Amino acid sequence: MTYNPDVHRQFSDFFENKTLSPFLYLLSKRFSDGHICLDLNEINPKELKEGDFKNADLNALKNVDLVGTEEDYQPFILWKNKLYMQRYFHYETTVYQRILELIQNEKGKQSEIESKLKSLNGDIATLFPPDTLEKPDWQMVAALSAVFNQFNIITGGPGTGKTTTVAKILVLLLRLDSNLKVALAAPTGKAAARMAESLKETAQKDTMNINADTKEVFKNLEPSTIHRLLGARPNQIYFKHNKDNTIPHDLIIVDESSMIDVALFSKLMDAIKPSAKVIFLGDKDQLASVEAGSLFGDLCTAQGKLNFFSPERAQFINSLMPDGKTPLSEGNIQENNHPLFQHIIELQHSYRFAAGGNIGVFSRAIIDNDVSSIESFFDNHAPDIALDFDYDDKILTTFAKGYHDYIQESDTKLALQKLNQLRVLCATREGEQGVYKTNQNIERYLQSKNLISITGTFYEHRPVMVTGNNYELGLFNGDIGIVRKDETGKLRVYFEDADGNLRGIQPAFVTASETVFAMTIHKSQGSEFDDVLVRLPDYGENAILTRELLYTAVTRAKKNVILQGNKEVILETCQRRVKRGSGIAERFEA
Ligand SMILES: Nc1ncnc2c1ncn2[C@@H]1O[C@H](COP(=O)(O)OP(=O)(O)OP(=O)(O)O)[C@@H](O)[C@H]1O
Numbered sequence: 001m002t003y004n005p006d007v008h009r010q011f012s013d014f015f016e017n018k019t020l021s022p023f024l025y026l027l028s029k030r031f032s033d034g035h036i037c038l039d040l041n042e043i044n045p046k047e048l049k050e051g052d053f054k055n056a057d058l059n060a061l062k063n064v065d066l067v068g069t070e071e072d073y074q075p076f077i078l079w080k081n082k083l084y085m086q087r088y089f090h091y092e093t094t095v096y097q098r099i100l101e102l103i104q105n106e107k108g109k110q111s112e113i114e115s116k117l118k119s120l121n122g123d124i125a126t127l128f129p130p131d132t133l134e135k136p137d138w139q140m141v142a143a144l145s146a147v148f149n150q151f152n153i154i155t156g157g158p159g160t161g162k163t164t165t166v167a168k169i170l171v172l173l174l175r176l177d178s179n180l181k182v183a184l185a186a187p188t189g190k191a192a193a194r195m196a197e198s199l200k201e202t203a204q205k206d207t208m209n210i211n212a213d214t215k216e217v218f219k220n221l222e223p224s225t226i227h228r229l230l231g232a233r234p235n236q237i238y239f240k241h242n243k244d245n246t247i248p249h250d251l252i253i254v255d256e257s258s259m260i261d262v263a264l265f266s267k268l269m270d271a272i273k274p275s276a277k278v279i280f281l282g283d284k285d286q287l288a289s290v291e292a293g294s295l296f297g298d299l300c301t302a303q304g305k306l307n308f309f310s311p312e313r314a315q316f317i318n319s320l321m322p323d324g325k326t327p328l329s330e331g332n333i334q335e336n337n338h339p340l341f342q343h344i345i346e347l348q349h350s351y352r353f354a355a356g357g358n359i360g361v362f363s364r365a366i367i368d369n370d371v372s373s374i375e376s377f378f379d380n381h382a383p384d385i386a387l388d389f390d391y392d393d394k395i396l397t398t399f400a401k402g403y404h405d406y407i408q409e410s411d412t413k414l415a416l417q418k419l420n421q422l423r424v425l426c427a428t429r430e431g432e433q434g435v436y437k438t439n440q441n442i443e444r445y446l447q448s449k450n451l452i453s454i455t456g457t458f459y460e461h462r463p464v465m466v467t468g469n470n471y472e473l474g475l476f477n478g479d480i481g482i483v484r485k486d487e488t489g490k491l492r493v494y495f496e497d498a499d500g501n502l503r504g505i506q507p508a509f510v511t512a513s514e515t516v517f518a519m520t521i522h523k524s525q526g527s528e529f530d531d532v533l534v535r536l537p538d539y540g541e542n543a544i545l546t547r548e549l550l551y552t553a554v555t556r557a558k559k560n561v562i563l564q565g566n567k568e569v570i571l572e573t574c575q576r577r578v579k580r581g582s583g584i585a586e587r588f589e590a
Helices: 007-014 021-032 051-055 059-063 086-105 110-119 121-127 138-148 162-176 189-204 212-219 226-230 262-270 295-301 311-320 358-367 371-379 393-408 412-419 435-448 547-554 567-575 584-589
Strands: 037-039 076-079 082-085 151-156 182-186 223-225 251-254 277-282 344-347 385-388 422-426 463-466 480-485 491-496 502-505 513-515 518-520 529-535 557-564
Touching (some): 021 037, 021 082, 037 086, 110 121, 110 311, 138 151, 138 344, 151 295, 162 251, 162 277, 189 223, 223 226, 226 262, 358 385, 371 385, 371 567, 393 422
Parallel strands (some): 529 557
Antiparallel strands (some): 463 513, 480 491, 491 502
């Protein structure tokens, strides 16, 4: 067989089956774009007319020995006109079945839960005081739903109060069971630590009005990555916790769920005990995981419009709604048999951006591809959103002045905090506006100011991002450190661990890492900065440029965004959507 440098061709050729080959080629391509399966209904015939692929025959596919149906254990599974690799079909099946099992376990407990919630009337009134919102307080609705449901999704844009809602859910659940065993997890250690920190801060607020015992529970909450919660072990591919040895916690709260790929989603769902409650938090509009799958987003859209309730549930929620809040109305009522009905709540009001903030308005315009709203930012200079269509070098150097602060900060812990207040986010790695070039330009600028001296790969003050997991060193993909001298003058890369302690590691051990004045938008998922400079390439027609990508970049900023990109590229980016093949929504339709 002749060697073909195209990995997708290598994969398809490996099975030496002429009927299967064209479809495996496409499956491999889709998979590397994050799809779980190849949707045979969505094949563009042009895709198949390459080289030897002229004779692809869709009808013959089901007769190939290597292709089985959902009952079989063949390398490939054909299900509802979707072609899967066996393992990925199994992951998707597990996610579906475990969600369904949790939802089925809820049956028959409604009136018992209603009585419990009625007994918490006073707490509910304190936690959800009257407001001036014109819509129902979806935070309150999400909290009550989480008392009813074992499976929950709470989705919302930045600052819509996902963490605040979870804090209030915890208060209610702890009132009902003070021994509740709670786990906090996220795909990255940073995101998990941020959620725990934010929950602890929320618990301190007087408006929460919680007693000393509950405060103590909040204080002792320990964040962990999903991998650690599952019991990842060095050099082993299987987790300690699985269907036969479930995670012991009664309540599992998972943040940044849009970043969870299908394999991890399935392993997590498999390891949740049948009596436990799980709450997935995230933003359905954000970029999906780097690996295959966009399950969180797919689940959020599986039943159509969100925030609808049965007449009985709506009436019950309204009965607990304190005066001065907008009740659920006719417009929120529906009869629906979809298994996910009433299990997914979308928080719609951004508290962070409400007060005249443009980041919220701009990011909404991007995700809705609202061209006139996007264009209104082209003409008006909003204080917190600046657009540069000409890729002015001065904008990059002015932004890079923000990096002076961390370099001049002698306290390494404070320096790390200052470094993480700003970031350049690039859509691509390569090219004039890509990560590599941007990092080089910033280094050149800082060197010209004598703030850094590039003496080698690990020069003093170099900001470093880890790009792979190293369990022995306790370093994980996405961890950020700074190169500094230790007391003996030797260079070390300093990281802050989960307990806030600094650790200096010899540069030679931090092999999988890169400079991080600029990072890709993909890598920035789960992080937030005060100020962000977003750089789109100056040419369009790039499949990576999607509205989800730009939305994710813009919503990383808490205070200010500068966007560099020409008008055509910005508009074209907002037109393109991320589309990932998966069958999860169809499974729930059965
Ligand atoms: N009901 C509310 N009333 C007043 N302020 C609120 C309310 N809910 C949230 N906030 C405030 O809005 C801000 C964002 O809330 P929170 O951190 O809970 O949102 P989030 O959705 O978790 O944000 P992130 O985008 O960081 O995930 C916080 O300052 C919080 O105190």
